[in-house]
Amino acid sequence: MNIKTLYHESYKRGRKKAKMWQWYDNLFLGALIIIFLISLIINDWNVAFLSIVLTLIILLNYWKMILIKIAENNCKKENYDNAHKYTNYILKKDKNNLSAIIKEAEIYKKQEKFQEALNTCNKGLKVNPNNLEILTLKVKILNEMKDYAKSLNICEIILNINPYNPKIEEIKNLIKSKT
Structure with missing residues (x-):
């Protein structure tokens, strides 16, 4: 096994672990929102401000992933126009976003628009062959x-x-x- 293969295997294991722990992010966001609501009730404006700022920072860091997840859910419901809308929004902001390109190609494949899916894959391969x-x-x-x-x-x-x-x-x- 060469170093390149070892690196790829290590990277895949790391990605699998990251996907397993995504529930933790949701739990953390939920806790921040609960802290925000409680601090509003007890009129602790400093804690309310800090918790809402942390929540916004987290959401801003994950907005692309959230939109891709929304596109995936729309695709599962066979609402392909909305799914394309979310992936296109990401691609307008970041035309080289591989996650959005992959999701876009998957949506076209589900729609059985194979030529569009193939063109989208080729666009992604220009970013990373x-x-x-x-x-x-x-x-x-x-x-x-x-x-x-x-x-x-x-x-x-x-x-x-x-x-x-x-x-x-x-x-x-x-x-x-x-x-």
């Missing part, structure tokens, strides 16, 4: 479009970046069985 999530999504989109040759080529690219990727190996074998 080695992003495994975008490359994997592109493989799935090309597979839906029945472009198996390009899909297999991208599988090889992914395996060159991350040699141990059982999910891609499985997709690759599935595509080979179709051809």
